[in-house]
Amino acid sequence: xxxxxxxxxxxxxxxxxxxxxxxxxxxxxxxxxxxxxxxxxxxxxxxxxxxxxxxxxxxxxxxxxxxxxxxxxxxxxxxxxxxxxxxxxxxxxxxxxxxxxxxxxxxxxxxxxxxxxxxxxxxxxxxxxxxxxxxxxxxxxxxxxxxxxxxxxxxxxxxxxxxxxxxxxxxxxxxxxxxxxxxxxxxxxxxxxxxxxxxxxxxxxxxxxxxxxxxxxxxxxxxxxxxxxxxxxxxxxxxxxxxxxxxxxxxxxxxxxxxxxxxxxxxxxxxxxxxxxxxxxxxxxxxxxxxxxxxxxxxxxxxxxxxxxxxxxxxxxxxxxxxxxxxxxxxxxxxxxxxxxxxxxxxxxxxxxxxxxxxxxxxxxxxxxxxxxxxxxxxxxxxxxxxxxxxxxxxxxxxxxxxxxxxxxxxxxxxxxxxxxxxxxxxxxxxxxxxxxxxxxxxxxxxxxxxxxxxxxxxxxxxxxxxxxxxxxxxxxxxxxxxxxxxxxxxxxxxxxxxxxxxxxxxxxxxxxxxxxxxxxxxxxxxxx
Numbered sequence: 001x002x003x004x005x006x007x008x009x010x011x012x013x014x015x016x017x018x019x020x021x022x023x024x025x026x027x028x029x030x031x032x033x034x035x036x037x038x039x040x041x042x043x044x045x046x047x048x049x050x051x052x053x054x055x056x057x058x059x060x061x062x063x064x065x066x067x068x069x070x071x072x073x074x075x076x077x078x079x080x081x082x083x084x085x086x087x088x089x090x091x092x093x094x095x096x097x098x099x100x101x102x103x104x105x106x107x108x109x110x111x112x113x114x115x116x117x118x119x120x121x122x123x124x125x126x127x128x129x130x131x132x133x134x135x136x137x138x139x140x141x142x143x144x145x146x147x148x149x150x151x152x153x154x155x156x157x158x159x160x161x162x163x164x165x166x167x168x169x170x171x172x173x174x175x176x177x178x179x180x181x182x183x184x185x186x187x188x189x190x191x192x193x194x195x196x197x198x199x200x201x202x203x204x205x206x207x208x209x210x211x212x213x214x215x216x217x218x219x220x221x222x223x224x225x226x227x228x229x230x231x232x233x234x235x236x237x238x239x240x241x242x243x244x245x246x247x248x249x250x251x252x253x254x255x256x257x258x259x260x261x262x263x264x265x266x267x268x269x270x271x272x273x274x275x276x277x278x279x280x281x282x283x284x285x286x287x288x289x290x291x292x293x294x295x296x297x298x299x300x301x302x303x304x305x306x307x308x309x310x311x312x313x314x315x316x317x318x319x320x321x322x323x324x325x326x327x328x329x330x331x332x333x334x335x336x337x338x339x340x341x342x343x344x345x346x347x348x349x350x351x352x353x354x355x356x357x358x359x360x361x362x363x364x365x366x367x368x369x370x371x372x373x374x375x376x377x378x379x380x381x382x383x384x385x386x387x388x389x390x391x392x393x394x395x396x397x398x399x400x401x402x403x404x405x406x407x408x409x410x411x412x413x414x415x416x417x418x419x420x421x422x423x424x425x426x427x428x429x430x431x432x433x434x435x436x437x438x439x440x441x442x443x444x445x446x447x448x449x450x451x452x453x454x455x456x457x458x459x460x461x462x463x464x465x466x467x468x469x470x471x472x473x474x475x476x477x478x479x480x481x482x483x484x485x486x487x488x489x490x491x492x493x494x495x496x497x498x499x500x501x502x503x504x505x506x507x508x509x510x511x512x513x514x515x516x517x518x519x520x521x522x523x524x525x526x527x528x529x
């Protein structure tokens with residue numbers, strides 16, 4: 001049973017999806033630490049908006065937390081390093097509110113250009129055309145808009161501004177010319193964009209690079225009398241510098257949906273005549289709320305049930321990857337790592353990985369994470385996940401590389417890993433998939449094998465001599481341990497052999513002691529996958 005905390009408003013339809021999940025217990029709480037606190041100890045998943053800070057004050061009180069889902073396109077409110085170190089999946093919901101956010105930027109631009117709020121207030125207060133010249137606005141047609149950030153929302157704004165007959169400039173260092181959605185949108189450097197734009201609208205995430213990017217220097221480079229729109233994130237603007245630019249006339253106006261501190265009490269921008277402000281409603285439409293609620297619930301349920309991990313920002317899966325297709329290879333990689341660490345008699349110092357075959361193109365990162373997870377779990381337990389396995393491996397000083405030429409046997413699509421131990425010993429394991437689904441181990445060091453790595457396994461090194469099968473079989477039979485399958489590989493006749501037995505149950509320790517005492521047994525390791 002998964003305990004899910006929902007610390008935000010979701011639609012009835014999305015809550016109905018949660019109620020139909022029989023293994024999920026959902027608790028609704030208000031988005032405050034005080035309300036969350038009584039429920040954190042048992043929580044496995046948490047759904048929040050980006051106005052609730054998820055840092056150590058929450059994470060330290062949630063020892064079982066596996067997933068944090070943010071109902072927003074970014075996850076700047078989550079302490080990512082801490083969540084990742086804990087192995088907690090952090091999930092965003094991009095795109096669901098892009099149309100609403102884009103339309104709100106246009107609404108703010110229109111309201112700012114036509115002084116709609118001032119006109120509305122004037123008539124409300126009983127004045128009709130009190131000062132027609134003072135209430136005169138400007139048209140969007142023929143003006144130049146500068147869009148900073150050409151992602152989903154920025155692109156929507158660009159296309160709609162073109163429909164108004166505006167010249168559209170854009171600045172985004174991560175977008176190439178061929179990615180621009182319309183040839184009429186001009187990609188420029190930031191300085192040129194600021195000097196030419198009558199309107200500048202921000203559509204970038206909150207990052208270290210974008211923190212207070214709109215500062216006194218930025219504002220001084222803007223065209224005098226231009227107008228600024230920010231519906232993206234309050235941290236983008238140095239608010240004191242913006243106040244000065246508005247007072248001096250460097251800017252004719254600003255429209256803000258977000259602020260550095262919320263609620264923006266005692267904020268000097270609130271109430272300024274040339275500022276339009278709204279209480280973070282850029283994504284607040286009925287359609288957007290329905291869409292984002294359904295999406296976040298479906299994403300959370302799929303992740304909890306190991307069906308899909310879309311929009312998890314700290315998982316080693318590239319956007320657009322088909323998790324269903326690559327999950328068997330990640331499982332194979334984890335099995336390879338588990339076998340290697342169980343055979344290791346000294347600490348690991350190096351991990352070298354090779355993938356081969358068209359099916360594995362582009363999968364080296366998730367494969368590597370799978371192997372690291374398999375290597376670490378027997379050491380560190382369930383605290384290891386695909387999220388924190390690379391970090392934990394780095395902390396242990398492991399050198400991780402991708403290499404060529406490890407395989408000793410050709411398979412169309414396969415994964416090979418060689419670990420190097422502190423004493424210099426190497427352990428190499430190769431695996432592939434049967435029917436693109438079932439993990440299969442085909443080689444351990446120089447021994448050719450053929451077994452499915454699951455259940456109770458006994459890996460035994462012995463000398464190649466008559467009577468091994470009979471003696472081991474009789475020993476296990478006397479103690480009622482049933483052998484499901486037996487796989488033996490040898491390099492040369494009369495030399496060493498490696499045997500893998502799959503069993504119906506674990507071998508009791510006293511039986512293992514008898515097995516290890518047999519004269520032909522070099523080593524024996526028991527494990528469960």
